[in-house]
Amino acid sequence: MTQLSLATVLAEAARKYPDKLAVIDSATTERITYRDLWRQTLAYAAGLRELGIGPGDTVAIQIPNLADFPRVYYATLAVGATIVPMHLLLTPDENAYVLRDSGAKLLVAHSSQLANAVAASKIAGVDVVSVGPAVEGVRRLEDAAAAVPPLRTYVSREAEDIAVVFYTSGTTGKPKGALLTHLNLVMNTVVNVFDIHELYEDDVVMGCLPLFHTFGQTVGMNGTFRMGGTIVLLARFTGEAAIDLMVRENVTIFHGVPTMYIGLLEAAAKADRLPALRLCVSGGASLPVAVLEKFNETFHATIFEGYGLSETSPTATTNQPAFGVRAGTVGHPIWGVEVEIARPEIDERIEFMENGELGEIVIRGHNVFAAYLNNPEATAQAIVDGWFRTGDLGTKDDEGFITIVDRKKDLVIRGGFNVYPREVEEVLARHPAVLQVAVIGVPDPVHGEEICAVVVPDPGGVTAEELIEWSREKLGKHKYPRQIRFAEALPLGPSMKVLKRELRKTYSEQ
The missing domain is CATH 3.40.50.980 (Rossmann fold)
Incomplete structure (x- = not known):
């Protein structure tokens, strides 16, 4: 051995x-x-x-x-x-x-x-x-x-x-x-x-x-x-503490999750000096394109967004200079790893989909974990035909760029139509008064589920009506949020990801 x-x-x-x-x-x-x-x-x-x-x-x-x-x-x-x-x-x-x-x-x-x-x-x-x-x-x-x-x-x-x-x-x-x-x-x-x-x-x-x-x-x-x-x-981590420390120690590389980039942008407005960052990497959750653009402009540093999971060591794909960089995507698979799109409704085998079609992201390579501890059933469901089923929905274009659309379980079905929260979040994140946003489905007697956006607003303030109107102009009829809830902060897990299950728990009962 x-x-x-x-x-x-x-x-x-x-x-x-x-x-x-x-x-x-x-x-x-x-x-x-x-x-x-x-x-x-x-x-x-x-x-x-x-x-x-x-x-x-x-x-x-x-x-x-x-x-x-x-x-x-x-x-x-x-x-x-x-x-x-x-x-x-x-x-x-x-x-x-x-x-x-x-x-x-x-x-x-x-x-x-x-x-x-x-x-x-x-x-x-x-x-x-x-x-x-x-x-x-x-x-x-x-x-x-x-x-x-x-x-x-x-x-x-x-x-x-x-x-x-x-x-x-x-x-x-x-x-x-x-x-x-x-x-x-x-x-x-x-x-x-x-x-x-x-x-x-x-x-x-x-x-x-x-x-x-x-x-x-x-x-x-x-x-x-x-x-x-x-x-x-x-x-x-706070944005202020991170900027001070990066300036003091001449930091050149920053790795973070989207909530950290949002924190750095807020702190940058009050900072005397900004660090001279050479390379920034984002992962852990989808980075709103509006945040990426504003960060690149403020810090004069490109964010390379990537994708991975605990089960993939974690890196599976990332934007890489060799293949070009495309905002809103997670780039290409890393060396030695393959990423494909499979039919999400077929559990027992992997069936590939055509480029551009939306399906489940599946991964194979040196990065895929051995098994789930004490859980052969979960292992058998997750690793099929040698591929790891991620539970994430995405697409692959003709140039090989992978785009994550959403978690399978975060999908909202409103009146029989699929709505992907990420698409709604991207639109709301561009509103100047929105610091952070998470979109969830809440139970609705007419449509089955209704689109609800939980927003951390800028201190300047904004009304729910303004945000609904903003979304209505930019999204299809079935997609724009009918409910806006304001919060001081979004619940974060230990890895700084927004906990949508907590939001669903909180706002489904209201």
Whole structure:
């Protein structure tokens, strides 16, 4: 069997760039070279071994965007164990479910997360240790590490062994654990760095996407370390904090989700200086074209929009200079990955559709996960004829550009007509008084479902009637929203995506 470990990403960077800054931690002000980060990682790995962790065990980690995240992440890989990154916004009950379902043997939590972590670990019956400032009554990983010599090198694993278990957000029932192999994650990291954009070892990357999430972890952290760049960690994102930090640390690359780009645009209006960004990447949810255009104009930096899922390591497609860039699309498949459009109504086999036809996006390649943990039924439904069925609806044009139209389950059927919320959102996002918008279907006795737009308005104000009129002029009769609801903020999940299920819950009952 072929041996491969994701730990190689940091180990080799430490060998090649020992004196370069790997991490700037804005919360603790630590500035850590690759040599020191790898040394600290091997010490933590020895500490984990001292606590009884070895090859094949599973370790859950609950740590914000601090230098301790990469230290514990790579230490877990180095000792041969599998990582379960814990979302930081879940309740102890929700976290306990993940701990039990994943079979975690240990939870490593930053001291700032201990109240939640200890509560979850008690429910699940899992041991917990802390990193960061000492907290009375809780064992520290640093103490376990100090008691023994560091590991000499990382434990070898096989390419198809499981490196990370990502729990999907569970829009339908309980979250599912997607099993990602060392090969999945090493390949996605390498292709992101070497096959898509021109990246350089002196690039400085903004690390404000949550590291527990696949986008921040693979594209942000692992990608930066693979190319020998520097990642600047920001534990709590606000537009103002991000702009200040990017200016101060000369950040050249920004990875974000649409809500972050909206936050940066709001903050830019009040900022004295803007960062000189060379490359911006958006993923996680559809980026309104109006936001992309305004950002490019304000920051003089092009946003390359991409697409992926936890199950695809995550990157599947992205706008790439080699194929040209087209706003409103997610570009082309990455190297070694195929993306097609299949008939969504046929479950048992993959039947391709013609270019331009709307269907379900299906993916195959080195990035597709191994299986869902403890869930053979869900695995069999998701992987058909060697293709991963994404549950997303989209099209592919004659030039190969992929466009995401919507989630299958977000589709609104009004009076028998299909309405895709994204199309309505794009129109409303262009209204100058709309900061953010999410469109959902709410029950309606006449039409079955009615179109409802939940809007975060500009402080200048706008009326529901104005927005309905604006939409009516630009959308077909069955598409424009008859209901506008104003909100101070949209509910966001741990990966900063808008939670439409929460909106449906809130507004369906009104």
